[in-house]
Structures are given as structure tokens and as C-alpha cells.
Amino acid sequence: MAHLSNNFSEWVNLQIDNESSFAFSEAVRSPSLSKLAGGVFPTRKDEEWKYTPLGDLLDSSPGRDTAVVFDHEYIESLKQAMPLAHTIVFLNGEYSEEYSDSPTALEDSGLSISPLSQLEGSALKLAEDTILNSTLTDDNIFQHIALGLSQNGLFIEVNKNIECQTPIHVIYISTAHGVTAFTSPVNVIRVSSNSHLKVVEQYASLGEAAVITVPASYIQLDDGAGLNYYKIGVENASTNHICNTSVRVAGSGRFESHQYLLGSNLTRSNLEVSFTGPGAEAILRGVYLGDENQHLDVRTYLDHAYPHCSSDQHFRGILNGHSRGVFNGLVLVREHAQKTDAQQSNKNLLLSRDARVDTKPQLEIFADDVKCAHGATVGELDSDALFYLQSRGIDKKDATLMLTRAFAAEVTQEIDIDSLQTYVQDKVSASLDEIVIPSD
Amino acid sequence: MLSIKNLQVSVEEKPILKGLNLEVKPGEIHAIMGPNGSGKSTLAHVLSGREGYSVDAGSAHYKGLNLLEMAPEIRAREGMFLAFQYPIEIPGVNNTSFLKKALNEIRKHRGEEELDAIDFLGLIKKQMKLVEMKEELLKRPVNQGFSGGEKKRNEILQMAVLNPMLAILDETDSGLDIDALRIVAGGVNKLRSAENAFVVITHYQRLLDYIVPDFVHVLSDGQIIKSGTKELALELEERGYDWLIEEAESKA
Ligand SMILES: Nc1ncnc2c1ncn2[C@@H]1O[C@H](COP(=O)(O)OP(=O)(O)OP(=O)(O)O)[C@@H](O)[C@H]1O
Numbered sequence: 001m002a003h004l005s006n007n008f009s010e011w012v013n014l015q016i017d018n019e020s021s022f023a024f025s026e027a028v029r030s031p032s033l034s035k036l037a038g039g040v041f042p043t044r045k046d047e048e049w050k051y052t053p054l055g056d057l058l059d060s061s062p063g064r065d066t067a068v069v070f071d072h073e074y075i076e077s078l079k080q081a082m083p084l085a086h087t088i089v090f091l092n093g094e095y096s097e098e099y100s101d102s103p104t105a106l107e108d109s110g111l112s113i114s115p116l117s118q119l120e121g122s123a124l125k126l127a128e129d130t131i132l133n134s135t136l137t138d139d140n141i142f143q144h145i146a147l148g149l150s151q152n153g154l155f156i157e158v159n160k161n162i163e164c165q166t167p168i169h170v171i172y173i174s175t176a177h178g179v180t181a182f183t184s185p186v187n188v189i190r191v192s193s194n195s196h197l198k199v200v201e202q203y204a205s206l207g208e209a210a211v212i213t214v215p216a217s218y219i220q221l222d223d224g225a226g227l228n229y230y231k232i233g234v235e236n237a238s239t240n241h242i243c244n245t246s247v248r249v250a251g252s253g254r255f256e257s258h259q260y261l262l263g264s265n266l267t268r269s270n271l272e273v274s275f276t277g278p279g280a281e282a283i284l285r286g287v288y289l290g291d292e293n294q295h296l297d298v299r300t301y302l303d304h305a306y307p308h309c310s311s312d313q314h315f316r317g318i319l320n321g322h323s324r325g326v327f328n329g330l331v332l333v334r335e336h337a338q339k340t341d342a343q344q345s346n347k348n349l350l351l352s353r354d355a356r357v358d359t360k361p362q363l364e365i366f367a368d369d370v371k372c373a374h375g376a377t378v379g380e381l382d383s384d385a386l387f388y389l390q391s392r393g394i395d396k397k398d399a400t401l402m403l404t405r406a407f408a409a410e411v412t413q414e415i416d417i418d419s420l421q422t423y424v425q426d427k428v429s430a431s432l433d434e435i436v437i438p439s440d
Numbered sequence: 441m442l443s444i445k446n447l448q449v450s451v452e453e454k455p456i457l458k459g460l461n462l463e464v465k466p467g468e469i470h471a472i473m474g475p476n477g478s479g480k481s482t483l484a485h486v487l488s489g490r491e492g493y494s495v496d497a498g499s500a501h502y503k504g505l506n507l508l509e510m511a512p513e514i515r516a517r518e519g520m521f522l523a524f525q526y527p528i529e530i531p532g533v534n535n536t537s538f539l540k541k542a543l544n545e546i547r548k549h550r551g552e553e554e555l556d557a558i559d560f561l562g563l564i565k566k567q568m569k570l571v572e573m574k575e576e577l578l579k580r581p582v583n584q585g586f587s588g589g590e591k592k593r594n595e596i597l598q599m600a601v602l603n604p605m606l607a608i609l610d611e612t613d614s615g616l617d618i619d620a621l622r623i624v625a626g627g628v629n630k631l632r633s634a635e636n637a638f639v640v641i642t643h644y645q646r647l648l649d650y651i652v653p654d655f656v657h658v659l660s661d662g663q664i665i666k667s668g669t670k671e672l673a674l675e676l677e678e679r680g681y682d683w684l685i686e687e688a689e690s691k692a
């Protein structure tokens with residue numbers, strides 16, 4: 001990493017000394033602040049960042065627009081992805097009581113949720129302990145920005161032995177006019193033993209000015225706990241989104257992640273999962289869809305430190321225009337992690353000659369009795385399948401659309417919330433409708 | 441209806457069809473037989489517009505239209521249908537919605553109203569009976585995980601639903617058991633009318649017991665070397681192709 005002074009790092013340093021009310025105590029903030037004070041941002045020379053174009057982000061100097069008006073209809077339309085959920089809405093980083101469901105709705109359910117800004121006492125301590133327990137191997141500056149500068153976010157806690165019937169839908173919307181909007185929400189999710197929960201994190205943005213979103217999520221599942229975690233990115237083309245997610249899954253726990261990255265100029269998602277006990281399971285799914293000059297960067301790290309754990313990853317990329325996709329997945333199977341079952345698959349579909357993808361699935365295995373496999377493909381649409389559809393009267397554009405949708409659907413069909421599956425598939429279709437123009 | 445004149449086609453510089461002539465009139469059934477690699481599937485593909493073939497000479501007209509200039513989907517909408525020798529598996533595309541889309545594209549082209557889900561289901565259920573196909577196969581992705589015979593029946597189901605003017609069946613009988621063969625042939629015979637025509641590519645005389653052709657052609661090395669009636673198929677069954685090929689060579 002190199003010392004580079006830029007507008008953004010200068011702005012970050014100004015924030016440190018700001019009077020703002022930050023979400024976390026010094027215990028969490030100070031290690032991050034000292035990293036930030038160094039002002040060290042990665043450059044293209046860093047191996048891990050060589051594909052990620054941070055230029056626009058580092059050039060920008062965010063500001064605060066107090067006169068911003070939020071689009072009511074748009075917010076309501078985002079809620080439609082999860083009409084039956086308990087919904088929490090943040091507008092430019094601030095908790096919106098108006099659009100959020102009242103926390104009292106969850107009273108006595110064993111599930112409690114609270115914006116970080118309202119967190120205190122033992123709950124705040126629990127949230128902070130969860131963060132302090134976590135480890136991100138990719139110790140990147142963006143998680144320190146989130147921890148050091150975050151003013152808000154969501155804390156979710158489930159007591160033992162609870163089957164949560166109502167999913168949680170948290171929506172982060174940024175609206176930027178005239179001045180760059182910056183948010184760094186932090187989410188902390190704790191699921192106690194043998195409890196199960198579904199959480200949807202959705203990120204959206206509006207307006208002609210730039211948006212920077214730097215979230216960090218910390219998830220801890222105790223013995224036998226289960227979480228289905230969905231991340232939906234539908235931010236606009238002037239948004240740069242860099243997120244870090246750290247997940248710890250205890251023995252017999254089950255973590256399921258679905259990431260649908262369907263927007264933003266730049267998205268970089270780093271998802272790290274560690275098993276902290278035997279017999280745990282992780283299912284990671286994702287689709288990234290890019291057009292024009294979009295950059296979509298998906299990173300996963302799976303730490304198999306205990307025996308009898310299984311992980312199964314399946315990510316698909318669809319890239320059109322000049323867009324670029326990156327998949328970088330590392331599975332580490334430590335010496336004592338016998339009977340590990342780790343599968344990883346990444347398939348990419350290039351719809352234009354100028355689109356490209358760099359995929360790097362990696363396995364590092366130090367145990368000898370394991371079942372591991374990984375594979376990656378980069379290809380175009382199957383011309384035989386295209387011809388088959390055309391020979392039945394379907395034109396090339398529609399045939400291309402059908403096959404591309406089908407390519408995504410093999411992952412999206414695994415979303416087990418009907419309304420969300422429909423929402424994501426419609427979003428994918430709508431984006432494809434706009435971008436698919438056959439080459440001849 | 442279909443008029444092919446001196447058609448010469450090559451693949452990657454390699455000549456496959458070497459001056460092929462064929463006339464098909466409404467109401468007729470033509471059988472094309474011939475040794476492996478003689479160019480039967482190539483003919484079927486070129487007629488339905490598959491990419492990768494270069495037409496070096498000759499012409500093909502369908503209903504007076506210059507077939508070789510039409511996009512594959514336009515040929516289909518104008519009433520052509522190819523039952524593939526090797527039907528393609530299309531993961532993620534549902535068999536029913538695929539077929540509904542195809543039918544409605546063809547109906548739109550004809551200026552007919554599109555069928556809604558209920559009317560379409562009625563139609564497809566009726567045609568499924570015709571080919572005795574399991575309903576479960578409608579819910580699956582197109583041809584995915586279908587057995588060889590199920591794929592062939594699915595081709596005939598598509599044909600029955602799309603109701604083409606000119607259907608080319610490329611070895612639809614290969615890989616079918618006797619019962620399935622009878623069902624597929626029964627399907628063709630039910631669709632048969634004075635207005636439409638069939639070109640049936642096969643290796644087996646047996647199929648022609650069920651689908652009785654008006655003409656039988658022998659394709660060898662890219663040319664039709666002999667045409668006759670259904671008796672020719674019987675003779676081929678008995679004597680093979682060698683005598684015909686020798687006869688053709690001595691004439692040349
Ligand atoms: N894409 C291709 N590239 C190279 N050669 C090809 C290609 N397609 C067809 N051929 C060749 O053209 C010739 C004719 O093939 P075709 O599939 O038309 O034969 P066929 O008469 O249908 O045979 P069969 O009875 O085995 O189905 C063969 O020699 C085949 O190898």
C-alpha cells in the first residue's frame with residue numbers, strides 16, 4: 001500500500017476530528033482511526049486491488065446536503081421486494097422513523113432490532129463485542145472507514161430457540177444532488193443457539209450527484225443457529241459501493257448468503273466466513289450483472305478451521321458493454337478440518353466483446369480427508385441453444401434474453417422468499433431488456 | 441412449396457452438398473435416406489437457417505420466398521419446422537413457457553391474436569395426448585434430463601402445437617422404441633393435410649410403413665442420386681446403398 005494524498009482521504013481525516021456522534025465507543029473506533037490517520041488507500045499496484053478502479057471515489061469530497069428531499073414513491077417501491085417483512089429504512093445514513101416499522105411490533109418475539117444510534121448499555125456492548133471478535137483477512141481501509149466513521153446502522157439480536165417468522169428488510173437509500181453523499185452503515189447480527197432468521201439488506205441510490213456507500217456487516221451465529229442473509233444492490237450508476245462482511249458460524253450453525261449486485265458504477269463486495277465449531281454449513285450464492293463501464297468485484301473467503309463443515313459457493317456473472325467482473329474466492333481448509341466438503345463454482349457470461357471477467361477460485365487444503373472442488377467458466381451464450389429457440393420462431397434478441405435470464409435464474413431460483421425472488425428476477429429482466437441488443 | 445435448385449453448401453471450406461435438387465408440393469411426404477455423413481442433416485440445417493454453413497451456389501425457395509435470405513425465426517413464423525436429430529437441452533428455460541412464446545410469435549406473425557395462458561394450456565394438453573407425453577415433462581426445462589425418446593416426442597409435440605406448413609423431421613425415429621415410433625408416426629399422420637408437407641429423414645424403412653411417403657430420395661455424397669416411390673425404400677432395406685452408389689458413379 002502506498003501513501004497517497006487525495007480528496008477523499010483528506011475528507012476522511014477531517015471527519016475523524018468532527019463533532020459528529022459516532023455509532024461506536026473508542027474501543028471499536030480507535031484501532032480503525034489510527035489506520036485512517038495513516039491515510040493509506042490501496043492502489044492498482046496492490047495485488048488485491050489491481051482490478052478495482054478507485055479513482056472516482058478517491059477524487060471525491062463528500063458533503064452534507066441538509067435540504068435533500070427523498071422520493072416517497074421510490075422508497076415504497078423498494079419495500080415491495082418484501083411486503084411481509086419488518087422493514088427498517090435509512091435515508092442518507094439516518095434512521096427514518098417515518099418509513100420504518102415500529103420496533104414495538106417485535107416485542108416479546110425474542111427478536112430485537114435497533115438502530116445503532118439508539119443502542120446503549122449491554123446491547124451496545126454485545127454489538128461491539130461481535131465486531132471485536134470478528135476477523136477480516138482482507139484488512140482493508142474501507143472496513144476501518146465504516147467502523148471509525150459510522151454514525152448509524154442496524155443491530156439485530158435473536159434470543160435462543162426462536163424461529164423468526166417475519167424476515168427483516170433493511171433498506172439504505174442515498175440521495176445526492178449537487179454534493180457527493182457518503183454513508184458507512186454498520187450492521188451487526190447476532191443469532192443465538194438454535195434460532196433462525198432471514199435478513200435482507202438492500203442498497204439503493206437516487207440523484208445526479210455521486211454516492212459513496214461503505215457498509216460493513218458483522219454476523220455471528222451461535223451453535224445450531226441459522227441465518228439466511230440477502231444482499232440486494234440496486235444503486236445507480238453514480239454510486240461507488242465497497243462493503244465488507246464478516247461472518248462467524250459456530251458448530252452445527254448454517255449460514256446462507258445471497259448477493260445480487262445489479263447496480264452501481266463500482267461494487268466491491270468482500271464476504272468472509274469462518275467456522276468456529278464442527279458441523280457448520282455455509283451456502284453462498286450470487287449474481288453480478290454489469291453493463292457500460294460498471295465494475296463488479298466479488299470476493300469470498302471461507303475459513304474451514306473445524307472438521308465436518310461444508311461450504312457450497314455458486315456465483316454467476318453477466319457482463320455486457322465495457323463492464324468488468326472479478327470473482328476472487330479463497331477456500332482455506334486447515335489441518336484439523338477433516339471431512340470438510342467445500343464446493344465452489346463461478347460461471348460468467350460475456351454478452352459483448354468488450355466485457356471481461358477475471359476469475360480466480362482458489363483452494364488451499366492442509367487436511368487430507370476432504371472433498372473439495374472448484375471450477376470457473378467464462379463463455380458466451382450457447383449458439384446451439386440460440387438457434388434452437390430461433391428455429392421455433394423466437395427472434396435473436398428474445399432468444400438472447402431468455403437464455404441470459406435462464407442463466408441468472410439458475411441462481412435466483414434458490415431465493416426462498418417468493419416476493420424477493422420475483423423482485424430480483426424482474427430486476428434482472430429489466431436490466432437485460434435495456435442492455436441486450438444482438439450483435440447482428 | 442419448397443424448391444431447391446443446384447444447392448451447393450460447404451462447411452469450413454469443405455463441400456458437403458454438391459448440387460442438390462428437390463421439389464416438394466403441398467400434401468406430399470418426401471423421405472430422404474442415405475449413408476451416414478452424406479449431408480442429410482446439413483440440408484435440414486441450411487433450410488432452417490443455422491449459421492456456419494456457406495451456400496456456394498444454387499437456391500432454395502419456400503412459398504416463393506428466397507429462403508436463404510431469411511432469418512431462422514422468420515422461416516419458422518412462415519410455417520417451417522425442423523425436428524432436430526439431436527434436440528438441444530436448454531437449462532433454466534421452462535418447456536411450457538418456451539412453447540407458448542414460440543406459438544405466440546408465430547401467431548403474431550400471421551396476424552392472429554396471441555393465446556393466453558388458459559387457452560394455451562388447453563391446446564397443449566390436447567396435443568400431449570397425441571404424442572402420449574408425460575405432463576411432468578412440461579414443467580421441466582426444455583429437454584433437460586429428457587431421455588432420448590422423450591426428446592424426440594417433445595419435438596413432435598412442438599410440431600403439433602406450432603402446426604407448420606413444412607416440417608422436416610431429421611431422424612425423429614432413431615432411438616425410439618416400437619411403441620414410440622407408432623405414436624410419433626400417428627402424430628405426423630394426424631397433422632397431415634392437403635396443405636402441408638413433410639420431409640422425413642430416416643435410416644429405416646420401418647418408419648415408412650407408418651408414414652407412407654409419396655417419394656423416396658437417396659442422398660449420397662451431397663447429391664440426390666436416386667428418387668423413387670416407397671418401393672425404393674424396400675429395395676434399399678434389402679440391398680443397401682452400394683449398388684446405387686456404383687450405378688451413380690458409372691453414370692457420371
Ligand atoms: N460443423 C461442421 N464442421 C465440419 N464438418 C461438418 C460440420 N457439420 C457437418 N460436417 C460434415 O458434413 C458431413 C455431412 O454431415 P451431416 O450431419 O449432414 O450428415 P448426415 O447425412 O446427417 O449423417 P447421419 O446419417 O450420420 O446423421 C459429414 O462428413 C460431417 O462430418
Ligand SMILES: [Mg+2]
Pocket residue numbers: 480481482525610611
Ligand atoms: Mg444427420
